[in-house]
Amino acid sequence: MQPSSPARPVGRGAKVRAAVHAAALAELVDKGYAALTVESVAQRAGVHKTTVYRRWKDRESLLTDALAEHMATDVPVPDTGSIETDLRALARSLVQAYTSPTGQAVLAAMFTGLPEAAAARRHVFDDRLVRAEPVVTRAVGRGELPADTDPGEVLKTLAAPIYLRLLVTADPVDESTADRAVHVTLAAARAGACGPAR
Amino acid sequence: MQPSSPARPVGRGAKVRAAVHAAALAELVDKGYAALTVESVAQRAGVHKTTVYRRWKDRESLLTDALAEHMATDVPVPDTGSIETDLRALARSLVQAYTSPTGQAVLAAMFTGLPEAAAARRHVFDDRLVRAEPVVTRAVGRGELPADTDPGEVLKTLAAPIYLRLLVTADPVDESTADRAVHVTLAAARAGACGPAR
Missing domain, CATH: 1.10.10.60 (Homeodomain-like)
Structure with missing residues (x-):
């Protein structure tokens, strides 16, 4: 150099x-x-x-890399000092990312039932989880969530109702969807429902 | 007659x-x-x-009717007198229905990205919701859940993590998936997170 x-x-x-x-x-x-x-x-x-x-x-590796990068840019990982505002920022940017014209097209392209697309979906989702885990581990460190909280479970609980609406029910997806997901996830995580499997 | x-x-x-x-x-x-x-x-x-x-x-109407009937048979609506055991029975039979060979094939056929399949999915899911709502209204009547609980929100919170695993993450789906969904849903519903949108 x-x-x-x-x-x-x-x-x-x-x-x-x-x-x-x-x-x-x-x-x-x-x-x-x-x-x-x-x-x-x-x-x-x-x-x-x-x-x-x-x-x-x-x-396949080009596409999954492009999609993971796209999601990482569109859904940045917040660090506001509070689990509630962090989760709200995450959920709202996930909603925005998937309701934009590009997001809708990406979603349609990714959920075509092709086995290759299934591998890409998993890869992109796993990449999201790994990037966002610090949101939960920081909250555990601050004592906002129980010590045995599983970061992946918290983030999946947050994302699940948004994907359900996008992929299954076709209900409208907006800020109130994101905020409700936060409310549900926080209640569950605080009650220990996102800990290790029982 | x-x-x-x-x-x-x-x-x-x-x-x-x-x-x-x-x-x-x-x-x-x-x-x-x-x-x-x-x-x-x-x-x-x-x-x-x-x-x-x-x-x-x-x-389309033949197919949605056949699928709704199939789900209604495979996922019966329980009435055990307790919201926890009712939700557990619902979640476990949903998991069983979709992990059987027929259920896996139905799932693959339904999630192909076709617009017609989207309408069928919505119809089948709505039918499930309407049938299962008494599980929640009975629990509200017994004082197990807050009075303003939205039955649809409770049932979507229960189904969401199961569909996330089936459609997005491809994590294994089993009884512990069902039981965790119940734990999350009960914590959220009891905390009022399944009430009207805030």
């Missing part, structure tokens, strides 16, 4: 990564999961196919 | 209905949502196509 231009090679790589991610998401929204190819993503991103394959081994 | 054979016409109609329902479910499991036709269901049930159209106006 040359001290005179330290950020350049990293910057270039990050730009390619961002361009390919954006192209993958746009292709997913336009064409759906099954029809998306590495070739079409590379073309849309204005890079050579081999540039994509150098960074991602196949279209 | 003739007093000497009161049940006969009803019995015949009910048999046809049951045969067509069973055939619709079997076709759904074998061929999926998109490929199922009224013709194929009629043939499998051993009845004429017009017999099916006399009772159901199209394949």
Whole structure:
């Protein structure tokens, strides 16, 4: 690395990564999961196919990486000093992410029943969980939640009613959905219902 | 109606209905949502196509009716005199229904992203809610839950983590999933988190 231009090679790589991610998401929204190819993503991103394959081994790993990155950007992990406001921020940004036009298209593309999409869903969801766990561990540290609280269970309890409405009941999903999810999750977590399995 | 054979016409109609329902479910499991036709269901049930159209106006209404009936049979509405044991019975039979081979096939067929399947999902879920609501209203009557508890919210809170695992995370779904859902739901409902939106 040359001290005179330290950020350049990293910057270039990050730009390619961002361009390919954006192209993958746009292709997913336009064409759906099954029809998306590495070739079409590379073309849309204005890079050579081999540039994509150098960074991602196949279209599945490219797509799950793009989706995980997209969710990480759209649903940032808050640190407000209170579990209630942290969970509210998380739930509201999850609702916003999935009710935007892109979010709706991503959701439709991801829930097509394809086995490959199932693996991508799991990967993206697991990535979300790992990123957001500190919200719960910090709350346990502050004494807001019981010591044996399972962070994953708290976050799944928060997300579950939002996904139920998005995927099953087709009820409207809005801020009040998010706030109710927070209310339910806090009551459950404080009562010890998000601890280890009994 | 003739007093000497009161049940006969009803019995015949009910048999046809049951045969067509069973055939619709079997076709759904074998061929999926998109490929199922009224013709194929009629043939499998051993009845004429017009017999099916006399009772159901199209394949969508036939399918949603068959699925709602299937869920109503597989997930009976309990009345044990206690909200905890009622919810546990409901959650455990929901888990059993969806983890059986038929349930897994039904789930895969229903969640294909087709708009028609979305309408069927909503209809089947709404039917489940209406049937199970007495579980909650009886508990409110017994003073086990706050007076302003919304039965639909309680039942959605119970179902949400089970559907999250079935549709998103692909975590194992078993009795402990059901029991945790009950624990979470009871804590939330008792704390007033399943009341009217705030």
